[in-house]
Amino acid sequence: MRKTITLEVNGASETEEVEVGMTLLRFLRDRLDLTGTKEGCNEGECGSCMVLLDGRPVNSCLVLAVEAGGGKVTTIEGLSKDGALHPIQEAFLAHASIQCGFCTPGMVVTAVALLRQNPDPSEEEIRSALAGNLCRCTGYRQIVDAVRGAAAAMRAKAAAPLAVSA
Amino acid sequence: MISSFTYARPKTLQEAVELLAKPGARAHAGGTDLLGCLRDEVFSAEKVVSLSGLSELKTIVPSPLGLHVGALTTLAQVASYKPISGMYRALAEGAAAAASPQLRNQGTLGGNLCQRPRCWYFRGEFSCLRKGGETCYAYDGENQYHSLFGPGPCFIVHPSDTASPLVALEAKFRIAGPAGTRTVDAEAFFVLPDAEVQKENVLKAGEILTEVFLPAQAGLLSTYRKVRSRGAWDFALAGAAVALVVAGGKVAKARVVLSGVAPVPWRAKKAEEALTGKALDPAVIRAAAEAATAGAQPMSGNAYKVDLLRGAVEEALRAIA
Numbered sequence: 173m174r175k176t177i178t179l180e181v182n183g184a185s186e187t188e189e190v191e192v193g194m195t196l197l198r199f200l201r202d203r204l205d206l207t208g209t210k211e212g213c214n215e216g217e218c219g220s221c222m223v224l225l226d227g228r229p230v231n232s233c234l235v236l237a238v239e240a241g242g243g244k245v246t247t248i249e250g251l252s253k254d255g256a257l258h259p260i261q262e263a264f265l266a267h268a269s270i271q272c273g274f275c276t277p278g279m280v281v282t283a284v285a286l287l288r289q290n291p292d293p294s295e296e297e298i299r300s301a302l303a304g305n306l307c308r309c310t311g312y313r314q315i316v317d318a319v320r321g322a323a324a325a326m327r328a329k330a331a332a333p334l335a336v337s338a
Numbered sequence: 339m340i341s342s343f344t345y346a347r348p349k350t351l352q353e354a355v356e357l358l359a360k361p362g363a364r365a366h367a368g369g370t371d372l373l374g375c376l377r378d379e380v381f382s383a384e385k386v387v388s389l390s391g392l393s394e395l396k397t398i399v400p401s402p403l404g405l406h407v408g409a410l411t412t413l414a415q416v417a418s419y420k421p422i423s424g425m426y427r428a429l430a431e432g433a434a435a436a437a438s439p440q441l442r443n444q445g446t447l448g449g450n451l452c453q454r455p456r457c458w459y460f461r462g463e464f465s466c467l468r469k470g471g472e473t474c475y476a477y478d479g480e481n482q483y484h485s486l487f488g489p490g491p492c493f494i495v496h497p498s499d500t501a502s503p504l505v506a507l508e509a510k511f512r513i514a515g516p517a518g519t520r521t522v523d524a525e526a527f528f529v530l531p532d533a534e535v536q537k538e539n540v541l542k543a544g545e546i547l548t549e550v551f552l553p554a555q556a557g558l559l560s561t562y563r564k565v566r567s568r569g570a571w572d573f574a575l576a577g578a579a580v581a582l583v584v585a586g587g588k589v590a591k592a593r594v595v596l597s598g599v600a601p602v603p604w605r606a607k608k609a610e611e612a613l614t615g616k617a618l619d620p621a622v623i624r625a626a627a628e629a630a631t632a633g634a635q636p637m638s639g640n641a642y643k644v645d646l647l648r649g650a651v652e653e654a655l656r657a658i659a
Contacts, residue, residue, distance in 0.1 A: 173344045192345035192386070195373070215374045216441055228414075228443040234370045235444065238345060239390060282440065303570040304438025 177241035181206070182250030190237045197221045199237040200247055208248035208277045212306070219305035222278035223247050229285045231304070248277035251284060259329070260284055263322035264315070271309035279305050283319045291327055295320065340376045347388040351395075351514050351548065357387045359516050359544030365389055367410055367449035370441050375454055380461055380469070395448075395548055398422075404553040409448025409546070413437065416447050416500070426552050428503035428560035428579045432597075435564045436499040438571045448547045451501055451511075451527070452539060455494035455601075456573055457484065467492045467535050482639035483575070486647070487600040492531035493637065494601050496538060497573050501528065502597040503562050505605065506581035509552050515545035524550075528602035538601070557583045557590070563654040564597065565646045574598030576646035578606075578630065580654040582613065589613045594630055594651060599643055606630040609651060618659035627652035 178187040181204060188203055197214075200206040200223065212220030214233045221232040224246040251258035260283050263269075270276050279302060286293060286301040293301070298319045299312075307315060343364075348354040357363055362384030366372050375381055389395065395410040398419055405421060416422060417434035436442065436450055454460070455468070457476060465471030476484045476493045484493040501524070504511075509524040527539050527547075541547065560581040566572035577597035583590045592613040596604040609630035616622045630651040631644050 173342070175345065191342070193340040193342055195340075214377065216370055216438075219438070219440060222440060229440045230444045231370070231440055234373045234441075236345075236366075236369060236373070236386075236388075238347075239366070239369060239388060299570075301439055304440040 175238050175241075177238055179240055179242060180244045182246060192236065192238050194237045195233055196223070196225070196235040196237050196240045196245070197232040199240075200232065200245070206247050206249050210274055210277060212274065212278075216304075217306070218275070219278040219282065220275055222281045222305065224281060224285055227285065227288070229282045229304075246281070246284075248281055251280065258284065259326050260287070260319065260322040263318040263325065267314045267318040267321055269311060269314040269318040271307075271311050275305060275307045275309075279307070279315055283322065286319070287323055287326060291330075292323055293319070340373065341379075341382060343376075343383045344385045345388065346385060347391045349391050351392055351546070354387055354389060354392060354546060355514055355516055355544050357385065358546065360385065361543075363387050365452075365546060367452075368412065368445040369449075370437070370445045371449060371453040378461060380454060389546065402554070404551055407447060407550045407552065409451075409548050409550065410446045413442035413445050413447060413450060413500070414439070417442065422552075425555065425558040426503075426507055426560060428506055428562040428581060429500060429552070431562040432499040432503040432564075432579065435562065435574075435577075447500060447550060450498050451504070451550075452541065452547060453497055455538065456497045457494045460494065467531070468494065470536060477637065480639060481637040482642075483573075484637060484640055485600050486634040486636055486640060486643055487596070487604050488530055488602070489532040492535050492601065494531070494538075495574075495598050496528065496600065496602050498603075499562070499564060499574060499577065499597060502577060502579040502595040502603040503560065503581075504550060504552075505603040506579040506593040506595040507552055507558075507560060508555075508581075508593070509550050511547055512549040512551065513541065513545050514548045515542060519548075521551075525603070525605065531601050555583055557585050559584060559658050561654050561657045562597075563650040563657070565650050576643050576650050578647070578650040578654045579603075580651070580658060582618075582658060584618070584658075587617050589616055589618060594626070596630065596647060596651075599634075599647055606632075606651070608632040613655075618655060623652055623655040623659065626655060 210220035212218035364383040395408040399406040423430040459475040504524040564577040592610040594606040594609040612626040612629040
């Protein structure tokens, strides 16, 4: 059975006919060629497939594409602006938070949602938010450092115009 | 790849009930357990009936008598909704302890209560009792994550972290079905394998769990403790939901309900008796924690759970005292 769905992906409206059993993950990768979102365990354990659905991080391997119809999806490809990386992506580079890199898009996407909700998270809050993202290279220390670094940079940037006007 | 099914997203509860009454139909709430089961061929679906169009099941409505929580409320919402973290704290803590933050954004309260067990024989390629076969492979097999309590002949543990808190809080479950609606006590919703070995609850074809009602009780204090092998997130090895009504420094009423150790949320009635009428002092707490393990029947690989259970009950009671 096929169904036509319309959803917004990284700001662009997409209308496609899909098999009703197709996951959002396969839709993003196979239909829209957005291969930054990774398929790891395919059962919600690892978080490699994390995307934002209506602003909340979800495991796209466990979401049917038809269920995401009408929603807004942000993938790792939707985070950079005019060729400039998102501050969290910059922080991952600066802190050398990437080993094999397979978990990185999911980690970054989860961190984006966290910092939108909580601009100054404690280490415990960061670790708790990232609980559903596995890094099999076990480089968690650098990942947590990057999220803290990005949070500080983003707060400084948000405060900057005020400092100038004062 | 998930084998093919048809899909419907009804707009009314009535329509959903009609669709689900047909053979081979499966309800989709958050989908986090359903998709895994379909992919792993634990069961199949001819039709997936999405409940996501039923917005009336997504609300939390307070009333003077208690709190009506729609079954499609996400676990993240249940964990963070302020009135739940008061007297119904055990439920908020149970929801927060379930799955990962991202799964809690998608998974629902109703889905958490109706999810299928995680037994590796049931989930794996074994034709076990629960899948219509003739053998429980856990009894003579690898049973370190299996039950301490229950009559057999299947030794799963119920995987939910919200079920035990809801039994402790004396919640009522509202069910819609082809014959109309009915309400059952949370405790009576779950069924033991000697009654129904292929089901974990009383839902019949076409029935949907629509609402959880939490009755208000003066002086009610509650909490949930969960022991798991991974700190980040995991199913319970053992857990305890405790709900006490305390008056004049003494326990007037107690419910102690265990998770991760039985095929249903398991009431530790001996522990409840050990608390009732007493002040919550360290000796009473220790005695109640010991009593919670009464009747445990460990198998070859899960005796360690008895100690975890005793600790979980003791911690929960200390947190309230």
